[in-house]
Amino acid sequence: MNIDLSNIFLKRDAESRSLSAENPAGDKGRGAMADPKGEGPARDLGRGWKVRPCIDLDAGETAILMDHDGPGVIRHMWFTFSQEFYRDVIVRIYWDGQSRPSVEAPLGDFLCCSWNRRQNVLGLPINVNPSGGMNIYFPMPFRKHARITIENDSPNPLAHFFYTVNYTLEDVRDDALYFHGCWRRSNPLEHLKEHVILDDVRGQGQYVGTFMAWQQNDAGWWGEGEIKMYIDGDRQFPTICGTGTEDYFGGAWGFGDDFTAPYLGFRQVVGKSQEVGARMTLYRFHVQDPVFFREDLKVTMQALGWRAGRRFLPLRDDIASVAYWYQTLPHAPFPPLAGRDEREIV
Template identity: 25%
Template sequence: MKKSYFLLLPILLVVLMSFKMLVGNKIISIDSLLNEMVDRDNLARFPEQNYTCAQFSSYDRATVSPEKEGWFANWDRSMFIRTEQHGDRKEYVMMDSNGPGSIVRFWMTFAGKDCGKGILRIYIDNDTIPAIEGGAMDILSGEKIANSPLATSVSTLTKYEMRGHNLYFPIPYAKHCKVTYQSDNITDAGAKKGEAVYYNINYRTYEKGSEIISYSSEQKNKAQTARNATENKLAQLNKTISVPTEKHKIVGKIKPNDKLSISFNGSKAIRKISIKLAAKNLEQALRSTVLNITYDDIENKKASTSVWCPVGDFFGTGYQIREINTWYTEVSKDGLLSAWWVMPFEKNCTLSLTNLGDQIVEVSEGEIEVGSWKWDESSMYFGAYWKEFHHLKTGEMKNNSGLAGSPFDINYVTLSGKGVYVGDAVTLFNTVYAWWGEGDEKIYVDGEKFPSHIGTGTEDYYGYAWCRPEKIINHPFIAQPDGSGNFVPGYTVNSRYRSLDAIPFKTSFKFDMEMWHWTRATINFAPVCFYYLRGSKDPNSNPDIEGAKGAVAIKRTDIISPEVEYDNANKPTSIQAESMIFEKASGGDFAYDNSEKYGWADNMEANWSSAKKGDKLSFGFVSNTKATLQTNAVFTIRNNSGKFRFTLNNKKVILDLAGEKTMLRTIDLGFVKLNKGKNKILVEVIDVPPSKTNTVEFGFDQLLFGNKIK
């Protein structure tokens, strides 16, 4: 009898373990994933069912290792896993992954003749017949699979063919998933000639044994109720709170180097934060007033996760009020800032608003909603980590090989411990007439040597496309409340919030973003990262206090000084044209050109192209002394230049800058009176050599000052 019992024991254990797995593991389906998408509580607990989140993309395959030349290669398009021939059609494979898993976000954009008109196919569980087939844009942002905002293109203010197309509708698969694109316009990897196909596909892979109901037309129809409910919630951005809450006021004036605090006790969670600031300099207050949240302070020992972030950056508006409405944040026109991140704690929590600036800041409206939370082993603390790369030098002019101009990686955040990464935003000020965000994200999970997420451009990561500046303010997961600094000097804010595409990690997480500005520039660049974490070290143990204190940039001259340079004897020596204040051009295009070929000072010049006869350009600079100085001006000779009337204050000179070879020419302007304060330059096109366009190009390098008049 005993012998029979021992023979049955292993069988009983297997049965018990299988029963435990069936009870503990939920069935994953379109329904369950749609419900999970709008469950903010779910993000605050480590996933019950283990999965990883990774990405397939069209990144340049020359990107292999930081030690090898192609690490910053930028032909991030029409790069595929392989090509398959199916009868008379050629299909380019974009994704090929074993299950169990699910596609959780799918982004694409296109360029070239007849672009985006190919056929997208998604094959499920090794079936030779695609479960989804149709025009790429019909699937990703049309109504073939879902409605807006689960399938949409952004920005709605951008021309349709230049939008980013985003599908958030989940596509689960039990065994396998393959995604292909068919187009006769594709000719080469990297699309140096043919159709440019850009794609990012975020997907989950669950642990073996997870039960998944694969996508099919039948399952999609069965999920209609859940789909409608999720679409309505996300479209209306109906951010209801799932539990009863207590509302606590936090208002008052905060003196410089002082703070306003409120504490909570018990096992609870912050469910909503609403704040409105008032100050003489509101922009500076939004940056220099810091939101700090700490958890479970027991005998002066706090949890190793916290929130430390300037108020404006935390709510997704940066340091200027811009209207925005997402699933997690909202900023109203009148400046009320709100966030719905769930922030649980086991024993206590303290929320503080600290004034690091030199002015009084008033919290004119402030309310914290706190509700119940059952703390358990899966519960995690909410964290936010912010820093500014102040006056960041972006390198020189680049090309798609990534070998020129010295692009580099900057670290958004590095985390240690167990957690889930749930989003980020970046606030920046660009100072030149060129796109700042060609760089790709590189995300390393649990010690990976090569990133499991590597992208195709910063704007692609944030859901839009082609550097476009148009606003995105009503999408649940992506936002660009201001893109005015995308092509020209100015201010830009981008945000991406995650739901099904949140990234779990068990030991470590590292997010790098390539700083791949097309040209030489000095910019301010401030990312903030959001995550849930049970870690061993708080990333905010050494917060960027100086960055939060620093003066914000409202105009280009807040970063690039338009003042004349001086020697040790306070004698004016020079001013570079790219440091001057551009005022206006009656025609043509103004920019700051960057090249290492021509000998320009700091490799830059002020450039005015496509100018016609009679067009005028004006800009200026500042001197802190009044003097009459011997002055030389350095210009660029070109074969497409012409004759110009150049006026510096009251000094007028006729310039002939046409020549066969591109080179510098120094022209003696004689003695010129400099004003204390503003000095003005006016350039007028007076002669245009015959050409196809009947336009000219004007290049101005710098002014050089010599001796004073005796």
């Protein structure tokens, strides 16, 4: 089921399929069948040319991008749309007929592009290229069924939403887990509280990534806080505890510069770090170092700066995050997704 450079040459019992506006059902031999009917840029060319490359979403409309039986594996998804809608377009993914989504997040943040700004990301699982071409390569196996929806939770219509979902029809191993993703925001973070990245996970699995969108509301360094991972019954104290925010994301000594690497990245999106109102994004993918859990998992991040007398200052910053993980089904219910006003970037 796994594909990489070490085995890409091997014969496989698999069939390739691709969903897009040009073949929304993904049926074999049914792509590029839209008829321009004498309209649009392809009106002189007819069927078989570029007629329907994207879809439009009315305000409040939900579109179904995938609603297909398995077994199979989603191998890659690509999206591009107006950056003004990055927090308004909500992606939801349902596995094997579950009534609750295993992925629920604003699509921009889910793909490491927050603050309604385009950002290039040279990560391996998530890769974003000029100008706003967003790709995700986390493999997503499903046994019975996969359903993907996109909701335009905005009062404005969204034109020119482009997408591609590439997947294979093939057997899925008995020990394959299901991909999950969940978005949360603390705005502002409560005094003396930690930002909760993930909580109340029940089942067996592995944690594979963190994305954060961070606005600092005080001047000075903001990244002294530690990540904590509570595993399999941990209560007051975690099993895994970091040493600083920039340390967890692979940097050191306050970052200084932007960087984007296969598993780690930091970017100053609006303003400069250590300035009031600076907006930043950070990511870490635990591809080589998944965090395994057998029963339950909770992940938090502290927000700490400095105050007089070399004392830590608990911060009340605007922090949003996406957690990425694999686990067994069924999963525990997610907290209700924040409404548009609570997600809004102002």
